[in-house]
Amino acid sequence: MSLLSARDLQVTLGGHGVLQGVDFHIDPGEIVTIVGPNGSGKSTLLRSLIGAVRLDRGSVTRAPGLRLGYVPQALRIDPTLPMTVRRFLSLPARVETATARTALREAGAEALEGRQMAGLSGGQFQRVLLARALLNEPQVLLLDEPTQGLDQPGSAAFYRRIEEIRAHLGCAVVMVSHELHVVMSASDRVVCLNGHVCCEGHPETVAQAAEYRALFGTGTHGALALYRHEHTHSHDHADAS
Numbered sequence: 001m002s003l004l005s006a007r008d009l010q011v012t013l014g015g016h017g018v019l020q021g022v023d024f025h026i027d028p029g030e031i032v033t034i035v036g037p038n039g040s041g042k043s044t045l046l047r048s049l050i051g052a053v054r055l056d057r058g059s060v061t062r063a064p065g066l067r068l069g070y071v072p073q074a075l076r077i078d079p080t081l082p083m084t085v086r087r088f089l090s091l092p093a094r095v096e097t098a099t100a101r102t103a104l105r106e107a108g109a110e111a112l113e114g115r116q117m118a119g120l121s122g123g124q125f126q127r128v129l130l131a132r133a134l135l136n137e138p139q140v141l142l143l144d145e146p147t148q149g150l151d152q153p154g155s156a157a158f159y160r161r162i163e164e165i166r167a168h169l170g171c172a173v174v175m176v177s178h179e180l181h182v183v184m185s186a187s188d189r190v191v192c193l194n195g196h197v198c199c200e201g202h203p204e205t206v207a208q209a210a211e212y213r214a215l216f217g218t219g220t221h222g223a224l225a226l227y228r229h230e231h232t233h234s235h236d237h238a239d240a241s
């Protein structure tokens, strides 16, 4: 049985249709990567899965008592606000020091406990966000472009960490990524989104796909152009540029 599934999702934001007829599921231990051009609804799909978006139609079903951990695409913290990493982890709900330390260790951020949030590098900040998502020992970890702004080695290290966390905690992982090496090597399944699910499957089905490049253009720097894309329908999604 799937841990988390969505059926026939339809979402409108600001008067524009963002998701139409989207089905999704994630099974225990799986790593599923969502790819798609800018504005194709990837973040909206993740936010729908955690229950943060009003659905026009469709439903999201969670296994009973399911624990989710979510790493947002961006989180802005007022740089003038003094706040340590430890304190940040206790917002909005206080967590025990032992719990915070375990999560920081899992995320590779144990050395950052006493640091000011405003002084963290991009990679350190992402690890702290990851630690926050791990506080409740999630069964599904959802990551929205977690390596945005990291350099290639930083990004590769982050994804290795995710693999380790999956192995250690046994959690399933849903992530949005634009990085080919992640899509190719770290995913059990790839879901290609453009307002609707264009296609999905094992990364092994990846092939040379001129169609994909035609659809996604340079928005992904052609990096995902290898994803095999068998198109039987046209695209008119407003933001698919």
Ligand SMILES: Nc1ncnc2c1ncn2[C@@H]1O[C@H](COP(=O)(O)OP(=O)(O)OP(=O)(O)O)[C@@H](O)[C@H]1O
Residues within 6 Å of the ligand: 013, 014, 018, 036, 037, 038, 039, 040, 041, 042, 043, 044, 045, 239
């Ligand atoms: N709160 C909002 N109000 C109005 N429109 C919104 C809102 N949030 C998102 N949108 C619009 O919905 C569409 C999908 O946004 P979403 O962030 O889900 O796409 P994405 O695929 O994650 O994009 P990116 O790759 O750029 O992060 C975009 O056109 C965006 O402008």
